[in-house]
Amino acid sequence: MALIDTLIPELDKALRAVFAAAPTRRPMPGQDLPEAEMSEAEKRHVAALMRVNHCGEICAQALYQGQALSSHDPAVKRELEQAAWEETEHLNWTERRIAELGGRKSLLNPLWYAGSLAIGLFAGKCGDAWSLGFLAETERQVEGHLESHKASLPAQDRKSWEVLEQMKVDEVRHAETASHFGARELPSPVKLAMKISSKVMTRLSYVA
16 A cells, blocks of 8 residues: 555646646746747747757656655755756746747657656666756756757747746756755766757757
8 A cells, every 4th residue: 555655646746747737826927028020931940949948848857856756865855856846837837838839748748757757766776866967967058058058039029038047046056956966076987978868858848
C-alpha cells in the first residue's frame, strides 16, 4: 500500500503537468501591456518560441519530480518542490501566451515528460550533490536559451519579452540555490550531451 500511496500523487502530478491547465500564484508578467501589432508570420514565430519554452517547463517539472523522489535530504527536497512550483507558474504563463497568439502546445509533451522524469530519477540516484549539479547546469543552459529567445522576438512584442525575462530571473535563482546546497560541477562531456539533447528538443518542439 505504501508504494501505491506514493505513486498515485506522483502520477497525478505527471498528468496535470502534461494535460491540465497549470496554476499560478503570481500574475502573468506583462499581462497589462497592450498586444503589439504583429504580422501573421511574426505571431507564428513567437507562438513557436513559446511552445519551445512550454516544452522546457514540461521537462523541468519532470526533472524536479524525479530528483525530489530520489533525494534523501529533506532540505533539498523542499528546494526542489519550491522550484517545481515556480516552473508550474512558467507553464501557466507560456501556455496562456501561446493561446493569445493563436498557437498550440507541442504534440510531443508526453514524450518530453517521460524522458525527463527518467533523467531526474537517475540524477537523484547519483546523490544529491550530483543531482543538484545537474539542476544548476540545466538552469544555466535554460538562462542562455531564454536570452536567445528574447533577442529573437519582434521588437514590439513586450508582452512575450516580460514573460521570458521573469522566467530567466527565476531560473538564475534556481541555479544559485542549487549551488548553495552543494551542487557539484558536471564533467564537460555531460554538459555537452545536455546541450545537444536540448538543441534536438528545441528544433522538434518549434515545429511540432
